[in-house]
Amino acid sequence: MSERKNYDVIVIGAGPGGLTAALYAARANLKVVILDRGIYGGQMNNTAGIDNYPGFVDIQGPELGEKMYQTAMNAGAEFAYGDVQSIEQDGNKKIVKTDSGEYEAGAVVIATGAVHKHLGVAGEEEYAGKGVSYCAVCDAAFFRDEDVAVIGGGDSAIQEGLYLAQSAKSVTVIHRRDQLRAKAELQQKAFENKKMKFIWNAQTEEIVGDGNKVTAVKYKDKETGEEKEVKVAGVFIYVGIQPQTAVFKDLGITDEQGWILTDNNMRTKVKGIFALGDVRAKELRQIATAVGEGSIAGQEVYNYYQGLNEK
Ligand code: NAP
Numbered sequence: 001m002s003e004r005k006n007y008d009v010i011v012i013g014a015g016p017g018g019l020t021a022a023l024y025a026a027r028a029n030l031k032v033v034i035l036d037r038g039i040y041g042g043q044m045n046n047t048a049g050i051d052n053y054p055g056f057v058d059i060q061g062p063e064l065g066e067k068m069y070q071t072a073m074n075a076g077a078e079f080a081y082g083d084v085q086s087i088e089q090d091g092n093k094k095i096v097k098t099d100s101g102e103y104e105a106g107a108v109v110i111a112t113g114a115v116h117k118h119l120g121v122a123g124e125e126e127y128a129g130k131g132v133s134y135c136a137v138c139d140a141a142f143f144r145d146e147d148v149a150v151i152g153g154g155d156s157a158i159q160e161g162l163y164l165a166q167s168a169k170s171v172t173v174i175h176r177r178d179q180l181r182a183k184a185e186l187q188q189k190a191f192e193n194k195k196m197k198f199i200w201n202a203q204t205e206e207i208v209g210d211g212n213k214v215t216a217v218k219y220k221d222k223e224t225g226e227e228k229e230v231k232v233a234g235v236f237i238y239v240g241i242q243p244q245t246a247v248f249k250d251l252g253i254t255d256e257q258g259w260i261l262t263d264n265n266m267r268t269k270v271k272g273i274f275a276l277g278d279v280r281a282k283e284l285r286q287i288a289t290a291v292g293e294g295s296i297a298g299q300e301v302y303n304y305y306q307g308l309n310e311k
Contacts, residue, residue, distance in 0.1 A: 004095070004102040007033045009301050011077075011109045012084050012096070015042020017277030017290030017297075018111030019068040024298020025109075026075040030305065033105075034072065035098060037083035041065025042113055043278075044287065046135045048163050053287050061137070064287070084112075086247055087273070094272060107301045110248060110260060110268075110275040111294070114241035114285070119151060123207030123214075124237070131214025131234050132207055136160035143234040145169045149217050151204050152238035158182035158190050160236060165195040172197045172230055174204055174219055199230065207235055243279045255281050266297040274300060 011022045014036035026032045039045065047061035056064065073079070082098030087108055089095075096103045116134040118124060124132055133139040140163060148168045150161040153175035159182075165171045173180075173190070178200045180187050190196045199219070206218040208229065216229045243258045253260050253268040259281035266274045276293035278285045 002101045004104050005033070007031045007103060007105040008305065009033075009107045009109060010035060010094070010096050010103050010105045011111060012036075013042065013111035013113055013277070013279075014040035014069070014079065015111060015113050015277060015290060016044060016065075016068055016287045017113075017294040018042070018109065019065075019072045020291045020294025021109045021111060021274075021276060021298040021301070022077040022294075023068075023072040023075050024295050025301050026072065026077040028298070028302035030302060032077040033103060034077055034079050035082040035084060035096070035103070036079070037081065037099075040069045040079060044068075046137050048137050050287065068291075084247055087251060089270075092272065107272045107274065107304055109266075109297050109301065110245075110273065110279060111277045111290075111297075112244040113278040114243050116156070116238060117240045117242050119204060119237050119239055121204055121206055123209060127207050127209045127214045127235075130212060131209065131232075133234060133236050134238070136163045136236050139234070139236075140164050140167050143168050146233035147172070147231065148234040148236060149174055149230060149232045150236045150238060151175075151217075152240070153177065153180040153182060154238060154240065155182045155186060156241075157236075157238035158186040160238060161196060162186070162189055162193060164236065165193050168195065168234075170195050170197060172199060172232065174199045174202045174217060174230070176203055176222070177201065202228075241278070241285075245279060257281075264296075265300045266293055267300060272304060 008030035009025045009032045011018045011034045014034045022032045022034045044061035044065040085097045094108045144167045147170045149172045161171045201222040202219040204219045208216040216231045245258045260275040266276045274297045276297045277290035
C-alpha cells in the first residue's frame with residue numbers, strides 16, 4: 001500500500017468554491033492538496049457562456065475553471081486525482097481515504113457540490129446517452145437541426161434550453177406548472193427566442209424510443225388528464241440537484257436531504273471539517289457564492305490552526 005500523504009488542509013472538490021478555499025489556505029502558508037475524481041472546474045466545465053461572474057463580461061465555463069485552477073496553483077496548492085471514500089478521525093487528525101491513496105491533515109474542506117437529479121420515468125435510464133442527457137454543453141452538437149425537449153422550469157432548464165436553441169431546430173420546454181421558476185432575465189430571453197416552445201402543466205410520464213434512440217416524450221396534461229406526446233430526438237433533464245454527500249453520511253453533518261449544515265464561517269459541527277458551495281444547505285447556488293464561501297473557509301482553516309497552535 002502506498003504511503004499516507006500529509007497536508008495541513010485537504011480540500012475535496014475542485015469547483016470554484018474548492019479552488020478558492022485552496023487559494024486562501026495556500027496564501028496563508030498552509031500546505032494544501034485539492035482532491036477531485038475528475039478534472040478541476042466542477043460544474044463550470046458543463047457550462048457555456050458565464051455572464052454573471054463579476055469581472056468577466058462573457059467567459060466560457062472551462063476557461064474560467066482553468067483561470068481559477070491556475071490562481072490556486074500559483075499560490076502553492078497541489079492537485080491530485082482521487083475518488084474520496086471516507087473521512088476518518090484520529091484525535092485532531094483527519095484521514096481521507098480515496099480509491100488511489102490516503103491523505104492526512106488537521107483540516108478538511110468539503111466542496112463536492114451537487115449533481116442533476118434524475119426524473120425517474122420509464123425510458124430515462126434505457127435511453128441515457130441515446131437521446132437522454134443531463135448536459136447540454138456536452139451533447140448539443142448531437143442534435144443540430146433536430147427537435148429537442150427540456151424538462152424542468154428552473155434556471156438550469158432555461159439556461160441550457162437557450163444554449164440548445166443555438167443549434168437545435170426547436171427546443172420544447174416541458175414544465176409541470178404554468179409558470180417558470182427560472183430568474184426573470186432568463187425567462188425573458190426564453191420567451192423572446194423563436195425556437196423555444198413551452199408545454200405547461202405537463203407531467204412527463206415516459207421517454208419513448210425505437211430501441212436505439214429517443215423518438216418522443218409522453219406526458220399527461222394535468223388540466224385535462226389527457227395523455228399526449230411530443231416528437232423529439234433528444235431530451236435534456238433539469239429537474240433539480242442533489243448534494244454529493246453519500247460518503248460523508250456517518251459524520252452526522254448533513255440534514256435529512258443530505259445537504260451539509262454549517263455556520264456562517266463554513267464550520268460544520270465536527271471540529272476541523274468545513275464545507276462550502278453547492279453542497280451546503282442554503283438558498284443561492286452560484287459561482288459567485290461558492291467563491292465567496294471558499295474565501296471564508298480558506299481563512300477559517302487558518303484561524304483554526306492559529307487556535308490549535310495557541311493550546
Ligand atoms: P431547481 O431550481 O430546483 O429547478 C428544478 C425545476 O425542475 C423546477 O422548475 C421544478 O418544478 C422542476 N421539477 C422538479 N422535480 C420535477 C419532477 N419530478 N418532474 C418535473 N419537473 C420537476 O434546479 P436547477 O434549475 O437545476 O437549479 C439548481 C440551483 O442552481 C438553483 O439554485 C439555481 O438558481 C442555480 N442555477 C443558477 C444558474 C444561473 O444563475 N445562471 C444556472 C443554473 C442553476 P417546480 O418549479 O414546479 O418546482
